[in-house]
Amino acid sequence: MKKVTIYTDGACSGNPGAGGWGAVLFYKDTMKEISGFSPETTNNQMELTAAIKALEMLKEPCEVDLYSDSAYLVNAFLEDWITKWQLNGFKSANKKLVQNADLWKQIIELANIHKVKFIKVKGHADNKYNNRCDELATGEIAKHKGE
Numbered sequence: 001m002k003k004v005t006i007y008t009d010g011a012c013s014g015n016p017g018a019g020g021w022g023a024v025l026f027y028k029d030t031m032k033e034i035s036g037f038s039p040e041t042t043n044n045q046m047e048l049t050a051a052i053k054a055l056e057m058l059k060e061p062c063e064v065d066l067y068s069d070s071a072y073l074v075n076a077f078l079e080d081w082i083t084k085w086q087l088n089g090f091k092s093a094n095k096k097l098v099q100n101a102d103l104w105k106q107i108i109e110l111a112n113i114h115k116v117k118f119i120k121v122k123g124h125a126d127n128k129y130n131n132r133c134d135e136l137a138t139g140e141i142a143k144h145k146g147e
Helices: 043-056 071-078 081-087 101-113 128-143
Strands: 002-014 017-027 030-041 062-068 115-120
Touching: 002 043, 002 128, 017 043, 017 128, 030 043, 030 128, 043 062, 043 071, 043 101, 043 128, 062 128, 071 081, 071 101, 071 115, 081 101
Parallel strands: 002 062, 062 115
Antiparallel strands: 002 017, 017 030
16 A cells, blocks of 8 residues: 655635635655635635545555644544544534534545544644645635635
């Protein structure tokens, strides 16, 4: 199984508001950057979208270390919220529909294809690739300003 390292980040100007996402993927000596924009979204949606878009880039099942500064994304897997949500029909403990259930379902589907290890990094700190993802995400917002 190929080993891939992914860094992701999402950003939002206003919450909700215009949003961007960015990801940096590494396989052996190859690095690929991807990013995108949404005119009306939330920060959490952009964090999830960054992970989805990055995982969708993989052409075959891979072993993935996915680094994110989003506790929302990482803790859903590390604290096993995902399993509870699936067992409860994507309802939270208070019986309300889990926010962003459509995006969570996409991530789960992709995580089932790949062997993904979710790793939390400190945002806006000294992690070079997390900072690059932030630049990609905020760059998308700036590029589309005024549209």
